[in-house]
Amino acid sequence: MTNYRRQFIKKTAALAVTMAAGLWHMPSALAFWKAEDFAPGLLDATLKRLVPNQKITDTDQITLKIPLIAENGAVVPVSVSTTLDNVKSISLLVEKNPIPLAIRFELSPMLDASVSTRLKMAETAEVIALVETSDGIYRTKQQVKVTIGGCGG
Amino acid sequence: MSSIKIRSKRIDGKTQVRVLIAHPMEHGRNRDKANQLIPAHFIQELTLSLNQKVLVNCAMGPSISKDPYFAFMLKGGEIGDQISIAWADNLGNKDAADHVIK
Incomplete structure (x- = not known):
């Protein structure tokens, strides 16, 4: 039972990492939007x-x-x-x-x-x-x- | 049902193009009824093309109003020409629509 739970946690963590990586890569799909131009500030x-x-x-x-x-x-x-x-x-x-x-x-x-x-x-x-x-x-x-x-x- | 509405009007040999897009344009500082922050969700890029040729590249931030509206004036533009609008937002959503000048 504990073993099963460990595996579940491991898999969830791996999935979260993949999803975060996916999110990280998404802006590169944009051709000309520059994050630094739209940075918050004065x-x-x-x-x-x-x-x-x-x-x-x-x-x-x-x-x-x-x-x-x-x-x-x-x-x-x-x-x-x-x-x-x-x-x-x-x-x-x-x-x-x-x-x-x-x-x-x-x-x-x-x-x-x-x-x-x-x-x-x-x-x-x-x-x-x-x-x-x-x-x-x-x-x-x-x-x-x-x-x-x-x-x- | 496309999120994009395009209207064109010929005025003295020029063509006025008006675009209305259904989009929440959330800037990430609004709160919902449960006082939770609503994540930022806004269009970042918009392109206008005439007969597959890109004429306008638009980069925008969340300071554009909800359901954004844009108007452009083409020099020329003939009846039967095709206008295309495409957008992409910060969550990776995309949409595109075509319109033929009448």
Whole structure:
């Protein structure tokens, strides 16, 4: 009886190890998602990782359409468009979210540099749009007041 | 039943593509009714292709709302062209759907 129980424990342990290994390998199935970009932390640290040389130009050529007051932080509609040329990617960051980088679109030249989505916002904070072109990285930001936090959603 | 809804609209020679995905997008800090943490479960990657050619690669974190919505504007896009959307989440789930521009 005891013997049987030992075997059971051994097998369960082996199964747990296999499952953990399986979980560990799963992110590698993803092609371009980088864990370090989406690491929790402060906005400055995330910006440093995304833009190692810290050369960000503030511009008014990016239009960030987002409500000034968001009634519900769980769903904040946002649209970004830009008149800049040779856009490679558009990233959206929320200043005070635990993971500041919300999304990064890598766009082909066959698309207009215009995207929309919906963000979660933990609290009143700045929303930052970063546009990467062949010339450099450009930024526009907008303060959004959140009356109900996004923690519930 | 696919988790993905795709709509397209031709506007002045361009094509607007709107995508709605049914997904919980849990960020891992919410608690359920028994006050247990709900594990993080969110889409990490999304790709949009036109006629099997990848046009958009999207990497996202849990700061995207539940049941995520995306809109893109294609330069061109003809009637009969095929738009495909595919996503993968952090638990290894995947889904894909096709849509033909009308």
